[in-house]
Amino acid sequence: MPLVPTRPLPPSPTCPPKTSSPVFGVCIPIDYTLVQMDDGEPLLSALVKTRRAYLVDLDGVIYTGSRPIPGAGQFFEELRQRKLPFLLITNNSTRTGRQVSAHLKGMGVLIEPEDILTSPEATAVYLRRDWPTGTSVMVIGEEGLVRAMVGAGLHLTTDPALAKVVVCGLDRRLTYERLVRACTAIRHGAAFVATNPDLALPTEQGFLPGNGATLAYLEAATGVKPTVIGKPSPVMLEIAMARLGVEQHETVMIGDGLQTDILAGVRASVATILVLSGVATIADVAHAANPPDVVIDSIDIVRQALIEYV
Numbered sequence: 001m002p003l004v005p006t007r008p009l010p011p012s013p014t015c016p017p018k019t020s021s022p023v024f025g026v027c028i029p030i031d032y033t034l035v036q037m038d039d040g041e042p043l044l045s046a047l048v049k050t051r052r053a054y055l056v057d058l059d060g061v062i063y064t065g066s067r068p069i070p071g072a073g074q075f076f077e078e079l080r081q082r083k084l085p086f087l088l089i090t091n092n093s094t095r096t097g098r099q100v101s102a103h104l105k106g107m108g109v110l111i112e113p114e115d116i117l118t119s120p121e122a123t124a125v126y127l128r129r130d131w132p133t134g135t136s137v138m139v140i141g142e143e144g145l146v147r148a149m150v151g152a153g154l155h156l157t158t159d160p161a162l163a164k165v166v167v168c169g170l171d172r173r174l175t176y177e178r179l180v181r182a183c184t185a186i187r188h189g190a191a192f193v194a195t196n197p198d199l200a201l202p203t204e205q206g207f208l209p210g211n212g213a214t215l216a217y218l219e220a221a222t223g224v225k226p227t228v229i230g231k232p233s234p235v236m237l238e239i240a241m242a243r244l245g246v247e248q249h250e251t252v253m254i255g256d257g258l259q260t261d262i263l264a265g266v267r268a269s270v271a272t273i274l275v276l277s278g279v280a281t282i283a284d285v286a287h288a289a290n291p292p293d294v295v296i297d298s299i300d301i302v303r304q305a306l307i308e309y310v
Contacts, residue, residue, distance in 0.1 A: 044294045047271055048305045053246040054079060054086040055237060055270070058100070059202075060256035060278020061299055062088070063107055069277050071300025073109040078306045085244040089117045089237070091196035091230040091260065093169030093211060094142040097121060119195035119230035120148035122239045123167060126229050127193065128152050136162045138185050140178060140214065141169030145195060160184035168218065168226065169195040170211040179217065186222045196230030198260070202279075231260040234268035241268075254299060256280055258288050266290040275299055 056062065062072045079086050088111060090100065097113040104111045120141070127137070133153035138160070139146055149156060149167065157163050158178075163185040171178075186192050199212035215226055229235050241251055251270040255261020256278025265272035274280055274292035277299070285295055296302065 044273070044296065044301070044305050045309045047252055047273070047294065048302065048309050051250055051252045051271055052084050053241070053244050053251045054084065055240050055251060055253045055265075056086060056088050056299070057231075057253075057255035057257070057261045057278075058088055058090045058092070058104075061254060061275055062104065062109060064277065066107065068107040068109050069298055069300070071298065071303050075299050075303040075306075076109070076111065076115075078303050082306065082310055084310075085246060086115065087117050087240045087244060088115060089122075089231070089240055091119045091198055093119045093145050093195040093230075094172075095144045096147050099144070117236070117240050117243065118144055118148070119236065120145040120169060122236045123169075123193060123195050123229045124148040124152035124154070125239050126227075126235060127154065127165060127167070131165065135164050137165045137167055138163035138182060138190065139167050139169075140171050140174060140182055141167065141195070142171055142173075145169040160188060160190075163190045165191045165193055166218075167193050167195070168211065168214055170198075170201070171214070174214065179214075179221075182218060183221045186218065186224050192218065192222070192224050192226040194226040194228045194230075197228050197232075198230075231255075231257075232263035232267065234264055237264055237268035237270065241270075254302065258284055258290070258292070262288070262292045263290050265292075273302065275301075 061069065063069060076086065095118065097116040097118055100116050100118065101111050101113045134155050136157040137149055137154045138157055139149055145167065158181060160181050166182050166185050194215050195211065197212045197215060198210040200207040201210045219225055237253065241248065248269045252273060253261060253265030253270050254273045254275065256275050258274065258280050262272045262274055272292040273294045273296060274285065275296055275298050276282060277297065282295065285291055
């Protein structure tokens, strides 16, 4: 059933008039018009009825810091009970899927490595589409990226004359010498591929330089723009859908970032749900160039919708 904009939902009795709109019983403190189905059904309930695959961001959606978001673990249990496929997708290029799984299990969220797609894993899939086994690749990155390249059968090199591809992920031990080698390889014609474009990393010490800062350096020095795999590029979502064996019209992207998760979903032509448990606020939504289809407090609201409607 196609998604069409219609009249806004009537105000919820529990929401202040003209200042809130209900999203599956949750009051959002803004005059935010919901998109409805052509039969007037609220979009969230319609989405959980008609979409069968879920792509889910991690930080800000499943956990914040070292604490799981209430209902996150139970959300995946509801998906499993209904045999609905899902993948957790993350731009983090430093960890392997196994390490991400262990981190989640330590918080009580039971996710297996095969349920996770990291940006290095997506990058490896992308490279193997065009480059054969044994292709020489120069890597700027940490364990997650190195293991993904080796696991894909690619050959690691530090020689700019041999590198066919320069793959760049976050590297917290990056040196000037390695930047010089990467620049030389790119100038000599090596393809320039990036795991993700995140400019800054939120940490307990504040925002630290992310992979996007390294990409900016390399682009400024070589004049070459990288091919980006991670969000907000649609490439990562397309790879995720291919792994799950689903189509765009069957898929929902759940995230907390308007400029990453939601924009990636829009570019990949999938339905989008923004949760307000992470970086984005409802005020941000009001000014978003690419707004989400649904805005909710947290992923637990989707869990409740699954219980009620699926």
